[in-house]
Amino acid sequence: MDVPVQRGESDALSLAATGTRPFDARVIVVATIGNALEWFDFTVFSFFAAIIAKQFFPSDNATASLLAAWTTFGVGFLTRPLGGIILGNYADRHGRKSALVVTISLMALGVGIIAFSPTYAQIGIFAPILMLIGRFLQGFSAGGEVGSATAFLVEHAPVERRGVYGSFQMISQACSMLLGALTGVALTQFLSPEQLDQFGWRIPFMLGLLIVPVGLYVRSKLDESPVFKDHAKRLPTAKSPFLESIVIHWRAILAGFGLTVYGTIGTYIFYYFMPSYATKTLGIPFSSSVIASCCAAIAYIAATFASGLVSDAVGRKKPMMISTVLSLLISYPLFVLLTGHPTLPVLILVQCSLMATLGLFQGSYCAFVCELFPAHVRSTGMAIGYNFAVMIFGGFAGAIATLLIKVTEDKLAVVYYGLFGCVVGFVTIALLKDRSKQPLM
Template sequence: MGCKYQNKPMDAPQETGMDVSVHSRESEAPLHSTPASRSFDARVIVVATIGNALEWFDFTVFSFFAAIIAKQFFPSDNATASLLAAWTTFGVGFLTRPLGGIVLGNYADRHGRKSALVVTISLMAVGVGIIALSPTYAQIGIFAPVLMLIGRFLQGFSAGGEVGSATAFLVEHAPVERRGVYGSFQMISQACSMLLGALTGVALTRVLSPAQLEDFGWRIPFMLGLLIVPVGLYVRSKLDESPVFKHQAQRLPTAKPPFLESIVVHWRAILAGFGLTVYGTIGTYIFYYYMPSYATKTLDIPFASSVIASCCAAIAYIAATFASGYLSDAIGRKKPMVASTVLSLVISYPLFALLTSHPTLPVLIFVQCCLMASLGLFQGSYCAFVCELFPAHVRSTGMAIGYNFAVMIFGGFAGAIATLLIKITEDKLAVVYYGLFGCVIGLVTIALLKDRSKQPLM
């Protein structure tokens, strides 16, 4: 898949093969280069990552208290059926992500990243508020699970629009020589929120009794999440629009809808973004989110130990992600991304084998930290790389389509697929096969793409 980046009209014939091209709407349209900067603009990073952080914090908290939520909103004589109903409601958020990505990404490409970011965090706040404040089944009956379903729908819808708009806003504000570092903060914000969510859950279980957790304790993290919404709305309303978006909006009239142009003209770039997201998604859900369940249910490691290991792994991931973004600005995006996928292919099976034969806390920490550090080498370069696949007038939409469909398919069902593999094969190491599948998809995709890290954004 040669990857040519050249200026040519939209109606120019597409080349055969798996070529991924960034097309401008005018053959003479100049490239836009964000001015160099001596220091990081912390305001840009906060504006772009605060919504993403809220989403992943709530995601982690919901996962942590799923059993309590199931009992409160989906009562049943069968505890498994009750928990399944809760996780099904949770999964609605994944199903609505692509829709949100298309609708809100299209809005961002039409009206600007800043306007879209205000809309996404507002919708996210409504969804979180519904979950935090909804009466239980014992109080309002069937309306309780309906409200929970609506809350998750709004969360997923807004999150789907958040990723494309926020990442485009972040990378488009960055100087050309720092796009990798700026983009890495999108993934770092996820990891920080995952870590904070886990620590909040652990703290509440230590401080509150089981009865208090069921009564009101599980709502506390969601209420804490709501506290950052006013801050997010304020900073997002005050910061300037992306300079790249303003540049293209001034020189070019609005053409066909960004969604339509994305799937007709830039479908190869969407497929590339999809393939890159598959590895990051599977890695995140298998190496981080599924690992505590795997450790406790399959290897009989105490839950408290699994939480400690996950916290250590998040720290390793944050460090590797920042290092990857920094390196990608110096040596290009592809090198750390290829290194990550190759490393994961080599170490995943031996590390899981080591863990199954020595299921102890030190080994679990070592294994999970190695796996997440390897993943971080990919994720730190990912955001800038995907942004560079698309021109500004379709960037939010194109990114959102590839990312959200990959997350819906390979992330939303990751736990179920891993559990099914272990059950069918009766092999504790079967979960590794899913992770290796993601590595292969990521490696093949990145190997066939060209690196645009040194070129100005379109």
């Protein structure tokens, strides 16, 4: 399936096509710092969900309390599409740089509310309300961050390096996931349970806030995307990037949605759900699951960078197709091996294999999706497909996997959801045209 561009095709050529500019690390930092903060906070919230539940959602029923905390956490997913639409429109009309300053400011406000909110014992019902507002702002800003930051990143890249530049968006997520897990483990080792309840769980959120001034500074100093500036000089901005996206570029949005389904299910099942699956379903010690997850994050980072590098040489479709085919072939046998031999070495082997395979897809994903859209709707179009897929298939991944295991009474049921994502990713990428060698529109 070729995704056509129907506005300014003949002359909408990227300034990044010449490939004469050197690798710019500043662009990487500017584009990924907000994404890194979001995923760091995502990880530590997951790690300390039980403590947050006690502090902000007290109940005689521990399960109900924890459920309330996870529901509040889930609000961040529900507000992602709204943030993607509103902030994506802003980025396509006023520039990526301006939008990135707005998103990190909103994200900082959300993190700050979570970090410093008084508990239920101190202010009563206003405590969970504040936590809800904090997660709302986090999700809203993250929804706008992904489209704006990825467009900024890939649009700054020379044509022969777009894959490598784009891969750092996913690498930043993995590094933040790894850092968040290590921070959580370190705090549980050095602080007592009482200290964690009193103040320890707030420390990671406070640490996350420290990078906000850096993010604001570097985002205010770096130039606007050359592709956006060139397009703004030659063509008027879209009156409504959202409406134009869904009316004219709906096929590109569906393509981005399908590609994101595989990536988000893989991330949430093979990385985030695996510790819970390993400990609760297979009886593997929690400490072992943390070690395996850290190893898996490293494998994912290496494979993601390799994919971006290779995609610049051979095109995006090849590594992405290989990834989906490998996942379809190895996922079920690996889970059979793990359920039959639930040990730390096997868990490391399984999780590293799955995440490395996923990395082959994710490293090429950002550049590929950027190349589907023209500049005047790129942030909005990307954000719509990505955020709706993450909300539906990522936010509820753990619940769906748990439900499948309970209904089927089959420990292997979790892999079926992962295979579903593989099929969607395979079909989607097979139908799309590779535009990796062409200038950005």
